[in-house]
Amino acid sequence: MRKFTTGNRAKILALSCVALALMAMSGRAASVAAEEKPVRIAVEGAFPPFNYLDSKNNLQGFDVDVARALCDAAELTCEIVIQEWPTMIPNLLANRYDAIISSMSMSAERREKVAFSNKYYDSPSVFIVRKGSDIAGTSADDLKTVRLGVTAETSQENYVKKFYGDVSTTVFRASPDLYKGLADGSVDIILEDKLAVYDWLANTKAGSCCEFKGADIKNTEYFGDGAGIALRPSDQELLAKFNAALEKIQASETYDTINAKYFPFSIR
Template sequence: MLELDGTTMCKPGPLNPSIRAHSSTLTNKRSRRIKGCGALWGEIDHAQGVPAMLLISIQTLLRGALMVGGVSVVLAFSPLPVAAQERMPMRIAVEGAFPPFNYLDANNKLQGFDIDIANALCETGKFECQFIIEKWDDMIPDLIAEKYDAIISSMSMSLERRQKVAFTEKYYNSPSVFIARKDSPITDVSPAALNGKKLGVTSSTAQESYANHFYPDMKKTVFRSSPELYKGLSDGRVDIILEDKLAIYDWIANTKAGTCCAFKGPDLVDVTFFGEGAGIAVRLDDKERLARLNEALKTIKEDGTYDMINAKYFPFSIQ
């Protein structure tokens, strides 16, 4: 186990096939997993699979061509709709330290926008889900190593990451932005104006890469998590920080500590560094899971589930 920001971060263990939806309890096992991903409201009715008679009929037809009037006819079948598919096991990695998107509440349970979206996708897409809390830096390497099956943790779809993992369609969009204390004289956030200033960023993020490329002369402090980054700004250890705008919105708008600070400069939307929004990452060869996730994501956007989750966390659309 690793300690980070007061949160125990654990390596994932094997998937337990007996997991039942929406139990949402932490165990003391090696991976400190949070079981569940049930419906947003109540328990999911577990799929019983395709009826036996239907399976027999399909198998019979697939054994050979159907004879119609003495003519051999080749039958083509489309994939079964989600409602008829068996539940697919899915281990989901989340950081658990990125409010309001994913975080541990006072009862040590995962909460946040990412978690609610994941729960909705698990219900709609017929996934048997299990959350695993993971350090941000280890997420992509451990996904590739098959220690879990998906990352639903506000990961921006940058060009660099697309070379390593496959992403679903975006499930939200957010620019990056500079933030400084309200009493700061900083108004201009150009590289020339910030030369020599102390900049804070979070480790292994798009914001860190962007700052290294465009602001090489700033004195950088790299923090391990967003909460540490925000504290570093409010404490005066850095002059200004670069962060995802939606991620820090809750801290500025809804916390006492966040009243110290304000956005500086324009929104930053460089696709090369910040990608085309946040997506769900899976392994490059996991095409069936990717297709089911995209289908489920489309469904929750069309049936109003996504809008309801959006409104729970933000007074504006983040699609």
């Protein structure tokens, strides 16, 4: 059996200390790396004025500004990524990003799949027609002989399937396609988020063709109680950070400044 001399013991002790120090440094480095890993936030990029690409291909919009303000308030390093709307929730659950800040209404169906923050804005849905339209009303009976348009994978599409099942309906891939379909006569009436379509109606030449029809539609089962930040149900710590940051920016002038940039009225 080999015996350890005093010198060997000293060397072994020294090597052990070095090893422990290296392990501690490695652990700290891993911890720092984990802390610095950016929070990935998905937006559609095709839903003005909430999220869209400007002439220089840069992301702009209410959702984008709110996302950046929340990350600043929560002291989070964030990365905003563009994601097509139909696969928003599946890709969140597949860990391709960590949150969705893209005007997602908190419907009962979506709450079964994801966790939502507190509401960061609210908007009803509304029908829109071309000016001079002879459509008398917006009930299912009123629309049984016309062509209705909605955007794919939206609360509006689900609402129409439930309450307007006998109406001829065209499903468009994105909101700009929906608006173009109404303007060029591909459909006669559309159902859309009121705040989203407001920008098109009020601020674009193409949108001057059209106007709201009928009363605002509010249905918590389909449209929820406003738009929220969607996260994986397991990410409760991140959810708490976003809720605290939302409270912080709404208590300061930050939220109202962003609001005023896009709307001449409060959308809280």
